Amino acid sequence: MFLISAKIESFKSINTPQNVLIDDEVTVLVGMNEAGKTVFLKALEKSNDAQGLAKFNPVDDYPRKGYTEYRNQHEKNPAEATILTYQLTEDEVSDLNSELHSELPAEFTFSVTHLYNNTRRISISVDEQPVLKALLAESALSTDAKTALKKAQSFRSIPKCFEGIGLTDEDERFLDKINNRIAETTWDSVVQYEVWKWLEPNIPQFLYFSDYDILPSKINILDLESKVKQAETNPEKLTSQYRSALALLRKAGISINDITNSKGYETQDAILGSVSSNLTDQILEFWKQNEDIEVEVDINSDLTDDPPFNNGPNLYLRIKNLRHRGVRSPFDQRSRGFIWFFSFLVWFDSVQIQIGSKKDIILLLDEPGLALHALAQANFLDYIDDLAKKHQVIYTTHSPFMVHSHRLHQVRMVEDKAKLGTIISDNLSGSDPRTIFPLQAALGWTIAQNLFISPRNLLVEGASDLIYLKTISAFLENEGRIGLRENITIVPVGGLDNVVTFLALLSANDLKIAVLHDYKGSLEQKLEDIVKAKIINPKSVLNASQFRNLDQLGKEGQASDTEDLFEPEFYLDYFNRTFSKQLSDVAIKESELPKRDRIIQRIESYLKDKKIKLRPSGGFNHYAVASYFASNPPDSLDENTLKRFEELFKKVNAVV
Structure with a gap:
């Protein structure tokens, strides 16, 4: 069983309810000092502390600006502190269904609301009909009793259905068992209660360090x-x-x-x-x-x-x-x-x-390894990954060395905003630049580190190319298809102008190098020069247009960026979601875009024509869309897109 979301209602600096999605392995809270990272961990700990020490206390925990008003209602109407939603594993669902004869769905979820008086409310939905059918199939009831049981609409209504009919000894024993089960709870649904009693001892508890x-x-x-x-x-x-x-x-x-x-x-x-x-x-x-x-x-x-x-x-x-x-x-x-x-x-x-070592626990680590050397923090990340094999881990940090740059989907941004209080979000593009700085630094460190240690490198123009290639490569590999080989390092060089400099530096180290660049309709002069100078093999210089048209693979065609390897509607959808706030939730349709070769060019032309400013210099931040894509990867991709990237990876693998 694992936690999939945690909604914090009102707690210390959290004035506005925050619903935070929790990764099933590791969740990273990144934010500046005093943003509210520890506040989130403490709210979880007090919900279900494994050591039984931490409890909610309105004086200490309820937001101060509303405490005077709240204290008058606390005794009779305690406020909700947290709402925690859990999901069962496949084995747990199977065991529960087998034991109770229920038919819970494969990804069964339920929620527990924790109140400020340290009581809780349970939100759980279970269909009783499968249990009633199982009773009918397994019991040795008389014909009259079975007919009566078929009329039952709920477990609690079974005794009433048996009224007025002659019961055999077996019928009486059956009814006694039913009445005993009903007497155990005041819940309307007896089966829901029995499911809850099965779930309750298995709910993960929190450990804060x-x-x-x-x-x-x-x-x-x-x-x-x-x-x-x-x-x-x-x-x-x-x-x-x-x-x-x-x-x-x-x-x-x-x-x-x-x-x-x-x-x-x-x-x-x-x-x-x-x-x-x-x-x-x-x-x-x-x-x-x-x-x-x-x-x-x-x-x-x-x-x-x-x-x-x-x-x-x-x-x-x-x-x-x-x-x-x-x-x-x-x-x-x-x-x-x-x-x-x-x-x-x-x-x-x-x-x-x-x-007990078999008890499910969720580790809450507050600024772990803060005093460790940068490389030791990297070692500690390995330790966290090892812990995550058995336990979910949620930790806070503002160190770039405590963030996996290839796992941005695990990161939650924590900010302290005026009047709103602590805000927790997985939207990197909408966050304060100071908040996301550790992520940028982490990405920069990964690039710099890999730049000098990898014998095989793929140079790309920007960080957005890196994100798309890494994410799609993992997507393909998960489907048993060909992605980029693990021993090839993707190096963003900050634009085509820097490619020559990077090639000169790297070629001296006898490294294998390929280049993937955007194509403007003709080969760039600088690239022609480095090929003529035999700094790089011409077969190792690739561009996006060579993989855009599946009927003309390997041939240069229309002007293309890496983004054009996606279907236009797909990329536009991520653009709309990334800038939904700035666009006032009005999605741009592809039919509204002007005709151009490149999707980025089409969107920028549209923004200019409509006088929509997403940044002072015009156009839009391409990296923001890539970041949102990495943080919110799609459940599936169309076959043409997968084929384009797969052919690209095949070529890069071959030349490098």
């Missing part, structure tokens, strides 16, 4: 024991630092009693040695910045330390650096990034032990 949950370097055992006892009556006494300490003990597989009532040095040393080795293996699986380290856990007393560490045994967490002859240092003296990463591993493993 931030800098406040990092591990301490040393823990006084008696002080920890005291706080645990106080927390039995006052949970707030167990602060995040103490909870992290308990997490380390759980991870170590030891309890407070094991330390205070030690069974001898050798036993304790064996346990701690095993724990130290296990922690080292886990951290090194994903920590690649320094692999010459070992984690050490030790227990000792120190009467000279400051309170409370001068009273009884302390648990010490240290890191040994093998690069420097095994020098040991306290955990809190390591880099901030290492401390965060290690703390998360311990915390997450501990929580899984508490709630």
